[in-house]
Amino acid sequence: MQLRELQWFTTLAETEHITEASIRLNISQPTLSRALARIERKLGVQLFDRHQNRLRLNRYGKLYQAHALRALNELDRAEQRIATLVDPDRGSVSLGFAHSFGGWLIPDLLMRYRGVASSTSFELHGGACDSVVDSVRQGKIDIGFVAPEPAADDLVWIPLGHEALCLRVPAGHAFEGHDHIAMTDVSDEPMVALKAGHGLRQATDRLCREAGFRPRIALEATELPTLHALVAAGLGVAVVPAAPSGHPSATGTVPLSDPTAFRCYGAVIRRHGPSSQAARRFLKFVAGVSAIPARADRAPSEGTPRRVLRPAVPGAWPVSA
Known part of the structure; x- marks a missing residue:
């Protein structure tokens, strides 16, 4: 036929x-x-x-x-x-990423890569960290960008940087306008958070656990914009990624003084790397990129890095240009 x-x-x-x-x-x-x-x-x-x-x-x-x-x-x-x-420049690369990275990390990387290989096309898939990791494992996407590092022995983690976390509060809240706040001060506050499986929820649970309390989750969301809207409506406070001054999501945020108020983010791939030359070339670019500007205005507390993408030198998989 x-x-x-x-x-x-x-x-x-x-x-x-x-x-x-x-x-x-x-x-x-x-x-x-x-x-x-x-x-x-x-x-x-x-x-x-x-x-x-x-x-x-x-x-x-x-x-x-x-x-x-x-x-x-x-x-x-x-x-x-x-x-x-x-011709690797003409290939297609499928990327999965946590929703919050769709607002800065992914656009930054693609903008920079355009100057290296302008003919490469990309398929973009936002989702919860767990689903992104599963899609990488199943070969549905070439590279996943998640936080924190997944517990997966069958995948390779490429650390890229750290993202500062802060507390978002409703207008008129007692914490509004503070220079900083500690997670121990949040123990009696109702909180809104992303559902289990999202990297930001893992970071929230970790910070609460380190502060010695179990969070009182009033509502759960599946996307960061919804989380911000729930806080703005006065339904609780939330741990969110820090944003630059003037950005809409920076309104009503208070820096966290906890030394671990950040999350590590990076790329995750299958053990032998992506199958296509285009994806391998993009991965090599990502691993070598540095100096993506930090989005948090405040200087982080000691031991709390700002949002920076730093070079990484993965050694468990071959990359060819």
């Missing part, structure tokens, strides 16, 4: 209409009808039920459609991988 006819079938299966499919494919209706007849003759079954001028994909057709789409997708991936081997 010709690849072209397989592509024609998937379009027909999507439209379930000979005329619409032929227009979309820019071929004649008789040509499409003959191609469908050849496929059905080869398989020995009809793939569509005919209802006057309409077609309805039957159970055989749905089964064949699923396999046809999978085969076409695999061929597309093969073409992309071959193109990447020939």
Whole structure:
């Protein structure tokens, strides 16, 4: 069976209409009808039920459609991988990242990389840290950017920097305007936090545990903007990443004086690294980048680094330019 006819079938299966499919494919209706007849003759079954001028994909057709789409997708991936081997600059890289990194780390890296390989394309997937790590493990994404370091012996962690954490409070709260606050002072406060599985929730739980109390979680969210909105509505306080003065998310934040009020962030990959040359080249760039500006204005307390991406020298996986 010709690849072209397989592509024609998937379009027909999507439209379930000979005329619409032929227009979309820019071929004649008789040509499409003959191609469908050849496929059905080869398989020995009809793939569509005919209802006057309409077609309805039957159970055989749905089964064949699923396999046809999978085969076409695999061929597309093969073409992309071959193109990447020939010219890494033209390849595609899939990145997963914790939602909070979508506001600064990922844009910073992509902006810088554009000057190195402007033809590289990227697929971006935001999510909870646990889901990002799982996607890396399953090979669904090439590189994941998470915090903190995941407990995963089958993956490689590339430390990139540290991000300062602070306390966000509602307007008019007793802590508002303080130069700093300690986590021990938060023990009686209702808190809002991201759901379990998010890196920021892990950092929140850790800080509370180190301060000797269990947080009173009033509400849970799945994204950082929602978390900020819940605090603004007066529903609790929250541990959040520090932001620069003037940024909307900096309003109502108080620096934390705890020496461990930061989280380590980095990249996570499979043990043998990404499969494509484009992803390996981007990874080599990420590991060597330094001096991404810190977003927190305050000087961190002793032992609490500001948000900085520093060079790392991974040695457990090969990287080729």
